[in-house]
Amino acid sequence: MVTETVVKIKAQYSQKMKKGNPIVLKDAIVSTDHLEAEGMIIRLVDEQNQFIGKGYYGKQNKGFGWILTRKENEPINHEFFHNKIMKAVQYRKPFFQDKETTAFRVFNGEGDGIGGLTIDYYDGYYVISWYSLGIYQFKEAIIEALTNLVPYKGIYQKKRFAEDGMYVEEDDFVTGERGQFPLIVKENGANFAVYLNEGAMVGVFLDQREVRKAIRDQYAKGKNVLNTFSYTGAFSVFAALGGAVKTTSVDLANRSRSKTIEQFSINGIDYEAQDIVVEDVFHYFKYAVKKQLLFDLVILDPPSFARSKKVTFSAAKDYTKLLQQAISITADDGVIVASTNSASFDMKKFKGFIDKAFRDSNKKYKILEEYTLPDDFKTIKEYEEGNYLKVVFVKKVK
Template sequence: MKEKKLIIHNKFVKKYKSGYPLIEKETILNSDDLIKEGTVVRLVEENNKFIAKGYYGIQNKGYGWVITQNEKETIDYSFFNKKLFNAINCREKFYKDKNTTAFRIFNGEGDGIGGFTIDYFDGYYLINWYSKGIYHFKDYVIEALKNLSDGIGIYEKKRFDNQGKFIEEDSFVWGKEAEMPIIVKENGVNFAIYLNEGAMVGVFLDQRDVRKKILDKYAKGKEVLNTFSYTGAFSIFAAVGGASKTTSVDLANRSLSKTIEHFSLNGIDYETQDIIVEDVFHYFKYAGKKELKFDLVILDPPSFAKSKKFKFSAAKDYKELLKSTIKITEDQGVIVASTNCASFDMKKFKGFIDQAFEELGKGYKILEEYRLPEDFRTIKEFREGNYLKVVFVQCTDNISTARR
């Protein structure tokens, strides 16, 4: 495969030599020379000295990914096969766990090749492609996955821009097609997975450890509010963990049927729970007027959300949303504050928490923190890849409670 030379500005050379994987437009002196996504690129210094190899593929702010610092390495089937072999080998204990049959086996740059992920759902694999550039190598990835696993079937989702229009297409690519839904287990709890209904499959696997902690430690006997509830995953774990009642709130109409399905799969009478299709921001106002209070509140909004009357950005608005949450949380109650926004770090996120409580004249105590689970491998050179930030916060009356 013919390689294209990319000249890196001198001030960014050290960054790439230290292992930073995202090829950014502003670092390239000859970016106008890039034409075809999927082209293998050689990053070189202004004096033509080799830095690394990667591929050209437009994804969010990036122009592609660095995938090797070995000048002699060829980007071919054996390269992808080796990366997938190592990734699958690292997840060996997950394959052996009969109580958890859904997990990630390849996490982009965390496993050595940015731009795609692969998830496992009880014998079926789902590949998410995030650029036309990485999709150029699809045959290598699919063939390697077929040879390295004993999977039943492989599905894919294309989640990238196509001629100026963002697309999300899914399709079956190999093996035996699944009967939907695929019923998987996560720590013994059942979920319904749909690989043929767009980008969302039914559960976000990155919250596995958080859900287990809620089940094991925080749910028993509690009134639980799950906001931005999607398919009710947190509510299901809370109910299985002995919550006295759960309330799930999400604006999407499909959240009702999906949440009912998950309760039913776990032998829980959904009619004993509250499932509300409503704008979460409006629900906070309603709960405040009715003086509703909850013992445990899960606050896990998307990075960006839009309703008829409100636009939400986690980077700008999380603090105010948290203040609304604090107002309807019981004294000594717990808020599971979570965000998947990659544009700020845990320190800044804790700053939002501190500001929210301070502005309300309330005290708090941080009980525990979570980042991405073990199967969502990340690298220290790319902090943005470790996007998940979850903090269990206990509300207290005493504003002098130690802050962090």
């Protein structure tokens, strides 16, 4: 069976962990000397040797492991994983029954009780993402639990961790039948082409479902829309379906053009009537200012960190500056959809970025509505960083 060892937690971290925070930070551990193989069961105690919780050792960018149970005598075995996944599947029952949406998250890491693990559903296919070698050691038990609990066409996996110093973005077919790609899934009645066999990113970010719906149903009609950091053009598709006069999708990746054309096409939208620009977004902003272009709806959904040949972008440091550039090409009474998936700051601080950007631009604004993660991306209040998505619809007031 998996090796178990006692890990002592420093006083300044133990109280927060006792209250339910599940992450085991490297700095919280008194000594890491006895942590050998990832996947070890760790029994966490405070400096007075009082039990805190039990979990596993696994290194990822967030920490050194996760607490899985607060019950001292609960074994972490096949039954444990079966029960966690069963509860998660039951929680998503309404999603499984929705014929208009056939892609959603089934298991969301610490929100469902197992940090470092996510499972997504794509019309009968499941994609398991492992975020550390530690959780990957429980692969057999987790896959067995999933296959025993749900009907499935096929299962894929993504290894999202460093192995021998190399970051692995590997896709593996696991079991069932191999998919025929693109696989067409539905989201609120719209179509998305996804590729479960093309590395870590399959073609759509499921956490933005409610935001896309709002754009289509409330904001796009009759509008000239700019979608920056557009990836495969998902926001542009929903804007076009919502009656946008025109969409402009801008992304630096060469493949964004063909991917965006594909997403438009499977929704019956004439992609030639839309603009698809392969360019650094920051360069595009300068071009738009020079050409005096104005947009009624601007979507800003940058990665938390990005680097091009000339620009390095960090959401925590540079989002205000990015917003200022967006404000300069947004028409009066236009709307900016300001979005970030950075877990390094909260909604209050994000709204501070928005306020500073408008004040520095000498412009007034009004917050129309805001979004965080949808229901299938379950989170817990004891781990606020897990609720990473922050989206604010901001109106530029005359």
